Amino acid sequence: MAKATLTISSKNYSSWSLRGWLLCKMSGLDFDEMPVNPDDENARQELLLLSPTVRVPRLVHGDIQVWDVQAIAGYLNETFPEACMYPADRVARAHCRAISGEMHAGFHNLRSALPMNLKARHDNFKIFSGARPDVARICEIWTECLDAYGGPFLFGPPTLADAMYAPVCTRFRTYAVRLEPRLEAYIDTVLDWAPMKEWIAAALAEPEEIEELDVEF
Structure with missing residues (x-):
């Protein structure tokens, strides 16, 4: 089978590209990155509307084309089951799918209020009230998982x-x-994860191609 390619957008701003890229790394897939221009209409939708439904990231593997992060995850899990991208236990696996689906479909207020920007730091940022329930729910999910597993x-x-x-x-x-x-400590674990460190280093080295993101806070 031909070497895979993963189409991604900005490493600094694109949360969905990060998710797809991490899944490819976790699976052990040998792939090349294919960046798209941030002025591309689909890339702008992914960055500005924060939508998981546009075709970035997109994985091409031989005659297979898969977009949408959940679909990419399913394909990679079927192709590389030895990578154990899902928990082995049936109950835990169902739980993993449920909270992953919740992130895929929800938390819209958090997405718009706290857009991904790896180069930025805001020490006194005020989270608007509409996003606070999203933060609380994520903390609940993380706590439940850390307690259980x-x-x-x-x-x-x-x-x-x-x-x-x-x-x-x-x-x-x-x-x-x-x-x-x-x-x-969980955040420290994720940010110290080898593929995350690789992505963050590349994001910090990325040119400032997007002058301004017109995101409503």
Whole structure:
């Protein structure tokens, strides 16, 4: 089978590209990155509307084309089952799918209020009231998982769920969202994860191609 390619947008701003890229890394897939211009209409939709439904990231593997992060996860799990991207236990696996789906479909207020920007730091950022329930729900999810499965990742070893929540970890650090020590430790675990460190280093080296994101706070 031909070498895979993963089409991604900005590493600094694109949360969905990060999720797809992490899944490819977790699976062990040999792939090349294919960046799209941030002025591309679909890339702008992904960045400005924060939508998981546009075709970035997009994985091409031989004659297979898959977009949407959940679809990419499903394909990679079928193709590389030995990568254990989902928990082995049936109950934990169902739980992982549920919280991953919740991130995929929800938290719209948090997405718009705290857009991903790995280069930025806001030590006194005020989160608007509409996003606070999203923050609280994410903290609840993380606490439940760490209680049930013991950490250091949400289900013990890294899984789909950690790839889905990794951009949230960066957002919480960018905007100095205060959490209890156990959840801060989870964020440290994710940010110290080898593929995350690789992505963040590339994001920090990325040229400033997007002058301004017209996101409503």
